[in-house]
Amino acid sequence: MASPVLEVRGLKKHFPVRQRLLGRGATWVKAVDGVDFAIHGGETLGLIGESGCGKTTTSKLILLQEVPTAGSIAFEGRDIADLAGAELMSYRRAVQVVFQDPFSSLSPRMRVRDIIAEPLEIHTQLARAAIGERVAQVLALVGLEADVAALFPHEFSGGQRQRIAIARALATDTRLIVLDEPVSALDVSVRAQIINQLEHLQRTLSVSYLFIGHDLATVAHISHRIAVMYLGKIVESADSDSLCARPMHPYTQALFAAALPSHPDDPPAERTIAGEVPSALRVPPGCRFHPRCPSAMEVCSRVEPILQPREGGGEVACHLYPQPAPIERSRGA
């Protein structure tokens, strides 16, 4: 396979929490604690997990909004920490983001034209006419008429606003879009439009997506591969199909059990897990999931499992699946 567009290795981000004055006794929130994955060209990686699992911090690290504590992020083979000047600008051009809430991600005081043109003005030397052309072009890509460019965001519904946000993300020569829960804030009847639109754009432009979500069915629908995060770590990752066919990690299984039925006669989930995600300040020893895990064993509270190749492709970090010897740390998701 061709080399990945984005490759994340051993990524960590720890935030200090001062417990006393002058930083004495400071503890750390390990928001992201050793994450590896890769995204290939034209591919969607779904990142799924509950609030506080580190999925948004991961996206911030990729978007250079935070500096990693450890680990590396390589974009098309170059570590993004080393980028500066023109190269850095080119990275910012190539990697864009669409946020969850299109009501707060678009400035209410800017016309659609200016919203979409802003990245073009910063990143390109295009003349005004060429910028106008490009704006009309990306609006057409997301299924909006060119004449909406003169309107303000408040004149649009949630779904249309999200289209504008996607158009802005596509305006520069974009190769990776971080989609942070892009449909959670939308009406049900509009969600399908946006998901279909994103899938269509990917097929035509072969742009890569990092799709962050908490709704299993939506993430599974749009993603080629899925990585499941729990408390700052990836606990399982696999092909979307094989993950759905056979979730192996007890947490993944719990997510499936918690997923809502699509028909009243669907068999009820056998077990929904008890308890809540513990605070990232007090990460349990051993496997982070063991206090909530229905199949926890003695070893789980002592030894932290590492990601191992799983049956049917992908990786899983769980003591339930015996480790092949010699233990070799596997790379990439």
Added chain:
Amino acid sequence: MLEVTDLRTHFFTFGGARVVKAVDGVSFRLREGETLGLVGESGSGKTTTCMSIVGLLPRAGRVVGGSVLFEGEDLTRKSQRELRRIRGRRIAMILQDPMASLNPLFTIFRQVAEPAFFHQHLRGRTLRERVRHLLESVRIPSPEWRMRDYPHQMSGGMRQRIVGAIALAGGPRLVIADEPTTNLDVTIQAQYLDLLKDIQRETGVALIFVTHNLGIVAKMCDRVAVMYAGKIIEQGPVRALFDDPKHPYTRALLGSVPKLGSKEPLYAIAGQPPNLADLPSGCAFHPRCPEAVPRCATEEPGDVHLAGGSVARCWLVSDGLTRS
């Protein structure tokens, strides 16, 4: 037990110059211990329907027609004073955002105790005992301790369970839950829905579940009413609605939800939900409807009662019936 007939709630703005028909002729019934799902998109009138039932409309809103019979009494004719004796005792509500429903300045004890204090006049140790029992029934661990906490010391799931405990405090016969799990994580949502089911089994309380999530309906409800632009366009037993949806909007909604493990393209409903202040003529759904016929744009369809207790509002359904 609850019978809503032709309920109409309108909002009057600009001194009455502009009228928004948020709820426009809604009828449904609810039996003892039954769960009704009220499904619709934002602005379809589902929350306004619930607020009309309990008489908690904002100032601009007014019930202009219809009746709400609850255990034989018409709630739309009650004064606020009388309603206050019903709300929290016989009808309780659970709202979407638990942080907004709870007062950050009072302890959990004080807030859970309030309905029992006012409605059942419990005091002292009996009151404390009652609160402990309520917290236990919503599975709050070590209730004796947690009742001294303030809302900010609890997680989102736990806060929503506290709101559930407050709702149950008066021993209600009907609980209206307005998107109670929208802010919760999936595993916590599953726990909360299971808890509501258990409570319903124990107490026989009737539930109205307002949601936009058809998965929740499939999991929780006995009957469903689908709302669009202030009207119920289809209602019936949950199985009938999932197996054989009659209204094109219901079909479209069911087709637009991703199913686990399927990569089939989703059915996307064209267009946007309509603006209530400026509704399309005829059937409000006709501009987005893939099956619309000329009649849909000019005449508004009426309720068609079908075998099995379903009701649909669509020309295709009524014409199909007259033809067959």
